[in-house]
Amino acid sequence: MAELAERLIARERAAVPEALNLIDDQRPAQRARAHALLARIEAASGPTGGAWRIGMTGAPGAGKSTLLDLCVQRFRADDLDVGVIAVDPSSPRSGGALLGDRFRMRASARDRGVFVRSMAARERLGGLADATHASVEVLSVVFDVVLVESVGVGQSEGDIAREVDTTVFVAQPGAGDMLQFMKAGILEVPDIFVVNKADLGALAERSAGELSAGLGLAERKSAGWTPPVLLCSARDGTGVDRLMDAMRAHRRHLEDSGELARVRRRACEAFVREALRERYGSFGLGAIGGSEGLDARLARIDAGAFASVQRIGDEIESKLCGAPPEGHA
């Protein structure tokens, strides 16, 4: 385990598949090894180290994949290595194979500086949140940039916003009343909005205008950053340079304002919360006082996410094997 961790920390590309396979292994002994690996990697990265983590989200058909591919090419032109994670929480059936195929067919997948990982809901014992977070951590020590693609935003499963530093939301022109996005809470989360298919002209411009107007009314998670609304065309590459500039500007904002530490801290807390819930359920969490007990422990987190899950988990297991919480039915 220590050796695999050292290889990853030395940014050895060949160690990545082995680490990801270990993470996927559901056998108890392997899961313990995976957590030891992840805790070690986390300690090496520190609270704000590792790759720049960018999420790209939006409805199916909005053009995320093509846009992401163009961004990968731009990063490669700057000589940055890129890890891509495609999260597909929506299809228990296709099992992620289609996503994998899609990526493999694309140009950037033939580049050695690009690594692509597909994740699907599959059998969910073990948890998609667990697996996504763990994969981001692994790629984050090896690559300069980690790009996560998902259809989810603001949702529990497939919610990539909380895993990444910079969230890009890809909308399509004519995707209806932007007020609906606002009502669904979607405008609160992303750092950058892209209206794709700018080749659709007036329709795209009207949608961008509606988005901007909606953003003026939405409650924002982060002060000091006004999310830009950009027009892009993934088809002909229009606007991709401006998107890259906006992403870099957001990254600088995170660093200059000290927000990056807060964003990472929040990601860590959210992961610990979700991982413990997946592992122990409301009954198990009841053993440490439910939500309140968990909140109190989260406020005291000082180690990394995986070490914290381990520590709080040990406490839950030891308490569970005592008396069950009173009155729980």
Next chain:
Amino acid sequence: MAELAERLIARERAAVPEALNLIDDQRPAQRARAHALLARIEAASGPTGGAWRIGMTGAPGAGKSTLLDLCVQRFRADDLDVGVIAVDPSSPRSGGALLGDRFRMRASARDRGVFVRSMAARERLGGLADATHASVEVLSVVFDVVLVESVGVGQSEGDIAREVDTTVFVAQPGAGDMLQFMKAGILEVPDIFVVNKADLGALAERSAGELSAGLGLAERKSAGWTPPVLLCSARDGTGVDRLMDAMRAHRRHLEDSGELARVRRRACEAFVREALRERYGSFGLGAIGGSEGLDARLARIDAGAFASVQRIGDEIESKLCGAPPEGHA
């Protein structure tokens, strides 16, 4: 509890808010009472009784709400009472208040034959799946039709398809390459497809054509039913009658083919699985042999969902307080 159950079974409207409040109550003693209530209601409805359950799903902005409202009016014109559940898994922040407001503003909300319930992700200890399923069960004994609106399809949270008999997917014209829907596994699930905003003309017709073509390739969950693709305009009401006809035809298909029993059985199993996972997590399920152990118990389910959760839960709790499963970290 018995009295509240009897009032619901006697279809007393005034008992509904009390029952739903009880379901929402997270205190252990209240949860036990809620489960007793639900088990009793379930036993009264039987495996295929209660309301016709219809789900309406699609991306934000697709026009689900307006369309659903028009359907409610049609059901009311047939003198059927309607319960509506609006599930909003996407916004932990807005807490469902916006959805509630939206419905309250609408015409049908002033009708005594219509009851509207909003559900949001909120604090998730206790579980959205739990709450949605329980609310459907309560409304199902009192009303003739239960309509569930959600943005989710094929996802774990907010996945209404597994809770309902008939799933309507509302797409919007120009919602991109329908192949993307297929890749996301969306085409596998719904029973009826609606392309809304038919007033957009050629674009709507092209989208409907793409959907139909995609459907020809998609793997379907149910034999003997080919999902129709309909053009609608929620704005001017065009196509709503055809949608109603399609829903009725699907309902007849379910009854005539015996599929209804299978659909309800699957809903029951999915609920038990999800509820146990939310309550006990992978650690707790490990005590009964994990996925395999759970599958074996699900195959033997003969009582209702709530009674089964209770029985398997009791087994897990008694085993958890013995030795923890070997090697679990």
